[in-house]
Amino acid sequence: IHIELKIQIIKDLEAGKSQEAIAKKYKVRKTTVFSISKRKDEFRRLILKYPIPACGRTRRALKMGDFCDIEEPLYRWYQLRHNNNLPVSGSSLKEKALQLYKSTYADGTQRPFMASRGWLNKFCRRYGIIESSLQPNSWYRETQEINRFITEVQEIIKSDSFSKQQIFSVDEKILRWKTVVSPNPTGICTNKNNPKIYRRSKAKLTLLACTNASGTYKLPLAVVDKNGMPSTLDEEQVLTLPVTYYRDEDLRMCNGLYESWYNDQFKPRVKRFCKENNFPSKVLLLVRDTPAHNCITSSISDSEKFIVLRIPSNIAFALQPMNQGILTSLESHYQTKLYDYVIHKSSEKKKLILKIMSKLTVKDAIFWLSDSWNEVSSSFLRKCWNHI
Numbered sequence: 001i002h003i004e005l006k007i008q009i010i011k012d013l014e015a016g017k018s019q020e021a022i023a024k025k026y027k028v029r030k031t032t033v034f035s036i037s038k039r040k041d042e043f044r045r046l047i048l049k050y051p052i053p054a055c056g057r058t059r060r061a062l063k064m065g066d067f068c069d070i071e072e073p074l075y076r077w078y079q080l081r082h083n084n085n086l087p088v089s090g091s092s093l094k095e096k097a098l099q100l101y102k103s104t105y106a107d108g109t110q111r112p113f114m115a116s117r118g119w120l121n122k123f124c125r126r127y128g129i130i131e132s133s134l135q136p137n138s139w140y141r142e143t144q145e146i147n148r149f150i151t152e153v154q155e156i157i158k159s160d161s162f163s164k165q166q167i168f169s170v171d172e173k174i175l176r177w178k179t180v181v182s183p184n185p186t187g188i189c190t191n192k193n194n195p196k197i198y199r200r201s202k203a204k205l206t207l208l209a210c211t212n213a214s215g216t217y218k219l220p221l222a223v224v225d226k227n228g229m230p231s232t233l234d235e236e237q238v239l240t241l242p243v244t245y246y247r248d249e250d251l252r253m254c255n256g257l258y259e260s261w262y263n264d265q266f267k268p269r270v271k272r273f274c275k276e277n278n279f280p281s282k283v284l285l286l287v288r289d290t291p292a293h294n295c296i297t298s299s300i301s302d303s304e305k306f307i308v309l310r311i312p313s314n315i316a317f318a319l320q321p322m323n324q325g326i327l328t329s330l331e332s333h334y335q336t337k338l339y340d341y342v343i344h345k346s347s348e349k350k351k352l353i354l355k356i357m358s359k360l361t362v363k364d365a366i367f368w369l370s371d372s373w374n375e376v377s378s379s380f381l382r383k384c385w386n387h388i
Contacts, residue, residue, distance in 0.1 A: 010040045070100045164214035169286040171322035177365040178203040206251045215381030242370035259295040288316045324384040333372035
C-alpha cells in the first residue's frame with residue numbers, strides 16, 4: 001500500500017482505533033495493519049527525513065540511499081536555497097553532492113561516487129523533488145496544484161458516484177512506425193541479417209488511445225496518417241479496420257478530428273458499454289488542457305451525463321494516466337511485433353532489412369497496433385490509475 005495510506009493508518013492507531021476496525025476501513029488485511037503498527041516508530045523516523053509530496057499516493061516504500069551521509073546534508077542545502085528563492089538545477093545538485101562526497105570521505109573509505117544521472121533521479125524521488133522543475137518555488141507550486149486537482153477529481157467522483165468503469169482518460173502519441181528497435185540495444189545493424197538491429201525511419205503515425213480506470217474497456221485506437229488512405233485498401237475496407245482511421249497532413253489530432261472522434265466514437269461506444277453493464281449513462285473523461293481538446297465539452301441532459309475534466313498542462317506529466325506507462329507499453333508491444341516480423345523475414349528469404357522495411361505498409365502497422373493494444377493487460381491499466 002502507498003505511503004500516504006500508511007501514514008493515515010498510523011494516525012488512526014495513535015487515535016486509539018482497533019486494528020480490526022482500521023483494516024475494515026481501508027480494506028486491507030489485519031496483518032498489514034499489525035506490521036505497520038510494529039514498525040511505526042521506524043517509519044516516523046524516515047518520514048522526518050523524507051517529505052511526502054503528491055508522490056506519496058503511489059510510492060510504497062521509503063528506502064535509504066547508499067550515500068545517506070551525503071544526501072541528508074545535500075537536501076538541507078537544497079531546502080535552504082529553495083526557501084531563499086535561489087535557483088537550483090540538476091547539475092548544481094550533482095556538483096554539490098560531489099563536494100560533499102570529497103569532504104565526507106576524504107580518506108577514501110567509501111566506494112566511488114559519480115553523482116550520475118541515475119543517482120540524481122533516485123535522490124529526487126526519495127526527497128519528493130520534481131526533477132523537471134528544479135527552480136525556485138516551482139516544486140511547491142506544482143505539488144500544491146497536483147493535490148488540488150486530485151482533490152477535485154475525488155470530489156466529482158464522490159458527488160456523482162462514478163465507478164472506475166465510468167472514468168476514462170484519452171491521450172495521443174506519435175509513433176515512428178517503421179523504426180525497428182532491438183530488445184537487446186547493444187547490437188546495432190542497419191542492413192545486415194543480424195538479430196540485433198536498429199533501423200530508424202521518419203515515417204510517423206499519430207495514435208489516440210482511450211481506456212477506463214478499471215481496465216475493463218479500451219476503445220479501439222484512433223490512427224492519424226499523413227498520406228491518406230492506404231493504397232492497399234478501398235473506402236469500404238477502411239471501415240472494417242480494427243482502428244478508427246483519420247488523415248491529417250500535419251499528423252495532428254486537430255479540433256475537427258477530436259470532435260469527430262468524441263461525438264462519433266467515444267460517446268456512442270461508451271454509452272453502449274454502460275448499457276451492456278447496467279451502469280447509468282454518465283461518464284467522467286480526463287484530457288490534457290490543450291487547444292486541440294477545446295472542442296471536447298461536457299454535456300448533461302436527463303438521459304446522460306458526460307463530464308470533461310481538463311488536466312493542466314504543467315502537471316499532466318504526473319496525473320495523466322496515459323503518461324504513466326500505458327502509451328509506452330503499447331509502443332513496446334508494437335516494437336516487439338515489428339522486430340519479430342523483420343527477423344523472421346530476413347532469415348526466411350535471406351533479404352536485407354532495408355528491403356524488408358521498404359515493403360511495409362500502413363495497413364501492416366494498423367493490424368500490429370490493434371493487436372498490441374489488445375495485449376496491454378487490464379491489471380497494468382489499473383496500476384496506471386493508482387495516483388488518482
